[in-house]
Amino acid sequence: MTASRYALIGHPVAHSLSPRIHAAFARQAGIDMRYDAIDAEDFDAALAAFDGAGANVTLPHKQRAAAACSTLGDRARRAGVVNTLVRGDGGWHGDNTDGLGLVRDLTGRQRLDLRKRRTLLLGAGGGARGVAPALLDAGIGDLFVVNRTPERADALADALGEPMRVHPRYLDDLKGLGEFDLIVNATSATRNGSFPGLPMSLAGPRTAAVDLSYGEAAVGFLAWARAAGARDMVDGLGMLVEQAAESFALWHGVRPDTDAIHAELRAREDALVSAD
Numbered sequence: 001m002t003a004s005r006y007a008l009i010g011h012p013v014a015h016s017l018s019p020r021i022h023a024a025f026a027r028q029a030g031i032d033m034r035y036d037a038i039d040a041e042d043f044d045a046a047l048a049a050f051d052g053a054g055a056n057v058t059l060p061h062k063q064r065a066a067a068a069c070s071t072l073g074d075r076a077r078r079a080g081v082v083n084t085l086v087r088g089d090g091g092w093h094g095d096n097t098d099g100l101g102l103v104r105d106l107t108g109r110q111r112l113d114l115r116k117r118r119t120l121l122l123g124a125g126g127g128a129r130g131v132a133p134a135l136l137d138a139g140i141g142d143l144f145v146v147n148r149t150p151e152r153a154d155a156l157a158d159a160l161g162e163p164m165r166v167h168p169r170y171l172d173d174l175k176g177l178g179e180f181d182l183i184v185n186a187t188s189a190t191r192n193g194s195f196p197g198l199p200m201s202l203a204g205p206r207t208a209a210v211d212l213s214y215g216e217a218a219v220g221f222l223a224w225a226r227a228a229g230a231r232d233m234v235d236g237l238g239m240l241v242e243q244a245a246e247s248f249a250l251w252h253g254v255r256p257d258t259d260a261i262h263a264e265l266r267a268r269e270d271a272l273v274s275a276d
């Protein structure tokens with residue numbers, strides 16, 4: 001085992017900002033570590049070959065990572081997906097920092113009060129599963145889970161175990177659901193260029209619209225939210241930085257300050273998006 005070695009395992013990972021974020025945290029904390037992006041189609045083979053002390057896991061392997069762990073933290077167990085691995089004596093310990101990362105960005109940096117917000121979660125894949133428990137813990141009101149494949153919306157709602165607060169619905173129902181105070185886009189629809197039409201009636205002057213993606217991938221949903229009259233439009237860059245800080249804290253016992261790297265990446269993203 002190489003104690004100073006960490007990595008992100010996913011497919012694809014070439015454009016990931018995580019190595020840059022963790023390098024900045026390591027410099028800040030005075031910790032000598034290496035953090036690589038490992039592009040792997042076969043997650044199990046990549047993990048078996050990896051000799052480091054910890055790893056992040058991203059698309060499309062978060063569910064597979066949960067299965068590879070010998071122990072799971074509470075957040076990962078409720079989500080059924082793992083984004084952070086910590087090597088222990090008896091194998092990998094899995095945790096999920098995505099949800100806390102999102103809530104920290106929304107309540108801290110964006111200064112949004114999430115309590116009692118009537119919430120729509122679009123998607124029921126790894127991203128949606130990672131953030132739903134933390135949103136519930138943050139005190140949102142009713143949570144409507146809408147997904148293209150109805151069985152996955154049902155499965156996520158069941159897994160969350162709060163039938164009075166969590167309601168699975170289907171794409172065809174969207175028109176009749178009324179207005180939401182918080183809409184979280186956790187689908188990969190914009191990433192793969194096939195964003196479904198959303199009724200304007202979902203958003204209004206109280207709505208915060210949040211995309212878990214950032215950069216080009218978030219443009220379509222956030223443009224829809226603006227056109228629909230939403231008040232706040234938030235992309236996933238802040239969540240990316242905050243979830244990384246939580247992972248860093250699990251590995252090193254120090255929670256880094258996130259403001260400087262967030263500002264640097266925000267300036268870079270703004271320049272890239274406006275250049276297109």
Ligand code: ATR
Nearest residue numbers: 123124125126127128148149152187188189194196
């Ligand atoms: P992730 O880890 O990003 O959540 P995922 O587990 O593959 O990735 O989930 C992708 C999510 O985007 C799913 O909710 C998926 O819907 P299905 O469960 O029906 O596949 C959703 N999604 C992807 N493309 C979509 C599209 N064109 N329209 C609507 N939903 C889409």
